[in-house]
Amino acid sequence: MKKPSIHLSTAALQKSPAPNTSSRVWVSVLLLFGFLIVATFTAALFSRDVDDIGANTAIIRLIGPIYGDGSSGVFSDGVVGSTQIIELLEEARDDDAITAVILEINSPGGSAVASDEIAQAVANRMSITASIGVIGSYLEFDEFIDDWNVSYNRLVAGDRKDVGDPFVNLNDVNKAFIQTKMNKVHRFFIEEVAQNRKLTIAETEKIADGQFMLGVEAKDAGLVDELGGKDESIAYIEEKTGAIVITTVFEHETGLLEELFGIFSSAPQPSVAESVKEQVRGRLLERNSPVPMLR
Amino acid sequence: MVVEQASFWRRAFAFIIDLFILDIFITSPFSSLFESVVARTKTISIFEMTYSTKEIALIVMLFLLLYLYFVLFEYVLQQTPGMMFAKTKLDGNMSFWTTLVRNSFLFPVLPFILLWVIEPIMLFFKKRTVLEYASGTRTVYQREVML
Numbered sequence: 001m002k003k004p005s006i007h008l009s010t011a012a013l014q015k016s017p018a019p020n021t022s023s024r025v026w027v028s029v030l031l032l033f034g035f036l037i038v039a040t041f042t043a044a045l046f047s048r049d050v051d052d053i054g055a056n057t058a059i060i061r062l063i064g065p066i067y068g069d070g071s072s073g074v075f076s077d078g079v080v081g082s083t084q085i086i087e088l089l090e091e092a093r094d095d096d097a098i099t100a101v102i103l104e105i106n107s108p109g110g111s112a113v114a115s116d117e118i119a120q121a122v123a124n125r126m127s128i129t130a131s132i133g134v135i136g137s138y139l140e141f142d143e144f145i146d147d148w149n150v151s152y153n154r155l156v157a158g159d160r161k162d163v164g165d166p167f168v169n170l171n172d173v174n175k176a177f178i179q180t181k182m183n184k185v186h187r188f189f190i191e192e193v194a195q196n197r198k199l200t201i202a203e204t205e206k207i208a209d210g211q212f213m214l215g216v217e218a219k220d221a222g223l224v225d226e227l228g229g230k231d232e233s234i235a236y237i238e239e240k241t242g243a244i245v246i247t248t249v250f251e252h253e254t255g256l257l258e259e260l261f262g263i264f265s266s267a268p269q270p271s272v273a274e275s276v277k278e279q280v281r282g283r284l285l286e287r288n289s290p291v292p293m294l295r
Numbered sequence: 296m297v298v299e300q301a302s303f304w305r306r307a308f309a310f311i312i313d314l315f316i317l318d319i320f321i322t323s324p325f326s327s328l329f330e331s332v333v334a335r336t337k338t339i340s341i342f343e344m345t346y347s348t349k350e351i352a353l354i355v356m357l358f359l360l361l362y363l364y365f366v367l368f369e370y371v372l373q374q375t376p377g378m379m380f381a382k383t384k385l386d387g388n389m390s391f392w393t394t395l396v397r398n399s400f401l402f403p404v405l406p407f408i409l410l411w412v413i414e415p416i417m418l419f420f421k422k423r424t425v426l427e428y429a430s431g432t433r434t435v436y437q438r439e440v441m442l
Contacts, residue, residue, distance in 0.1 A: 028376050031367060036320045039360055043324035046353050097350075 055248030057100045057237055058092040060085065062107050088250045100237040102230065102247070121197075121224040122233045123215035130218045132189055133210025134182045142169045197222055300422045301383040301436040303415075313365075313377030321360050328353055358403055365398040366391075378434070387432035396430040 066082050092098045108131075123129045145152065145167055152167045163174045170178075186208070194204040199222050207213070207221050218224045226232055234245045301309075368375040373385040387393065400410040414424045427433050 024372055024374075024379065027372060028368070028379070031371070032316065032320050032376070035360065035364060036324070039321045040324040042356055042360070043328060046325075046328055046349070046356070 055246045056097055056241075056243060057102060057234070057245045057247045058088075058095070058098045058250045059102045059104060059247050060088045060092070060250050061104045063104075064107060066107055092250055099241050099243065100245070102233050102237075104230070122226045122228050122236070123218055123224040124229055125214065125216040125219075125227045127215045128212045129215045130207065130221065130223045131210055131212040132186075132193055132204070132208035134186045134189065135210075136164070136178060136182050138164065138166055140168075140170060141166045193223070297439070298386070298435045298437045301381070301434045302422065303419045305381050305383060305436055306418060306434060309375065309377035309381035309383055311377070312380045313375050316376050317361060317364060321364060322357065325353070325357055354403070358401060362398055362401045365401065366394045369394045369398070381436075382438065383434050383436050385432055386435045387430070389432065393430040393432055397424075397426045397432055400424075400426055 062085060066085070089101065092101045142152065154162065154168070156162050160174065160177065162168050163170070163178065190201060190204045190208045193199065193208070194201050197204070203222070207223070213221065213223070215224060215227055219227055226236070234247070237245050365375060369385055370389065370391050373389055374383065378384060399407055400414055401407070410425065414426070417424050423433055
């Protein structure tokens with residue numbers, strides 16, 4: 001028969017005067033609430049990134065015109081930096097948990113953006129979807145500043161360095177020069193669209209006159225695969241991957257300094273006319289000339 | 296007062312009580328953070344799914360808190376709240392080091408994870424776990440008897 005292991009006292013029980021039951025309860029309650037506070041605090045810290053936890057699909061938002069790289073290097077109001085988009089795409093690619101990327105695009109265009117393979121293009125049937133063209137129009141103010149008795153001191157090394165400057169008259173030669181460049185960009189654009197949408201160059205050229213299309217027209221033209229929105233994109237990913245889509249928004253994270261300087265970068269963008277007025281005002285001030293009221 | 300080695304069932308009871316308390320005081324604040332992991336278990340096994348760095352950090356943090364719960368209670372009071380309910384207590388030369396050792400079964404990594412299988416078996420047959428042998432401690436049940 002097994003011998004029961006019974007003894008009447010132990011070292012631990014005799015080591016120190018054992019706290020009585022009441023003290024034990026109070027110590028327990030204190031410890032438990034200590035744990036509750038620590039756990040809540042820790043969870044709160046993690047909840048700042050709660051959207052990232054378990055996400056398998058990245059959402060990258062492109063809202064506004066796309067430019068190569070903003071002066072501040074951040075997403076300013078309504079402007080998207082292509083460098084940041086590429087960084088976000090690379091971040092999504094390097095994240096093992098991310099299996100798909102949804103690009104939410106609400107942009108009139110802008111500079112060309114290097115893109116990874118876009119598997120499925122989904123557009124709302126009423127959205128303005130395609131406009132394959134290049135625009136370089138701008139206001140010219142050379143006569144305007146003449147009217148205000150302002151002169152443009154042309155200091156360039158390289159005859160075409162200031163081509164496109166709003167204060168310089170664009171002659172026919174330079175106009176043709178810019179047009180040639182734009183035609184080349186247009187050609188690259190057409191080739192890029194044809195390659196990514198698996199269309200022929202001829203097919204793409206037909207729709208590459210800069211016209212905008214509604215989503216439904218873009219689908220007919222082969223520029224989008226499906227009509228719909230985010231829900232349709234998610235359904236497509238779930239069908240392809242066989243996994244439930246959990247999304248997380250990938251966005252440029254600003255550091256403290258950037259956040260502070262962002263106050264300036266996120267200020268409303270001045271209109272072209274405002275910019276010109278500022279430049280004229282600045283130039284007049286540099287010359288110690290009287291500054292007219294520019295409204 | 297009679298002190299004897301606590302039985303398997305008494306210790307299991309204490310552990311279940313502790314799990315309830317842990318659920319309320321430690322894991323509940325984290326529950327919303329694990330919703331996405333739970334959602335993924337509908338399509339893939341918890342052992343097969345890949346975890347992001349943040350998820351791993353979260354899991355490590357949670358296990359650390361669970362570990363501290365047992366370590367601190369056992370070090371300060373020589374018993375956890377569950378053990379109070381089950382009227383069990385630790386016996387032996389208790390130090391912070393020994394409490395760290397005897398609760399190392401909570402680490403969700405090899406080789407400690409093997410203890411999740413070994414320890415209940417040891418408890419059932421020997422009334423003492425491997426880590427109790429290693430730390431020189433034991434869990435006892437104290438009851439008052441009329442002599």
